[in-house]
Amino acid sequence: MIWDDATIKRMEKHWANGLSGSQIAKLFGTTRSAVLGKARRMGLPSRLITQPVLKKKIARKTKFVLALKTTAAAVFALRDDLCKYPYGEPGKPNFRFCLKPVARGSIYCPEHKELCFQPPLPRRGGAGKL
Secondary structure, eight states, rough: OOOOOOHHHHHHHHHHHTOHHHHHHHHHTHHHHHHHHHHHTOOOOOOOOOOHHHHHHHHHHHHHHHHHHHHHHHHHHHHBBBOOOOOTTTTTTTOEEEEBOOOTTSOOOHHHHOOOOOOOOOOOOOOOOO
């Protein structure tokens, strides 16, 4: 893309009118990255996040933080002698842990230890040979 004076003026006009980098790129037949890079080098003001998008991000973050707090509380309530195999999705009301007695040297009961820790597969011939 050649940024001559006429193209730069058109870009400034489109930017001031609120067109996105993608929209400007389509008009100029170039990439969004080229437009955003040029806007930055020209010192054009960056775009602010619109209110609906910001509200969605905050709502998503709030749900995530609540899920973390619920999960953290459940984890800290566990004792070392109880199985910590999770059931359900963290943050959901039905999330819980197994809580059966653990196998020796494990954080899981014998059933879940067998499920979670599989023996390594034998190596195929030639591995590690020079």
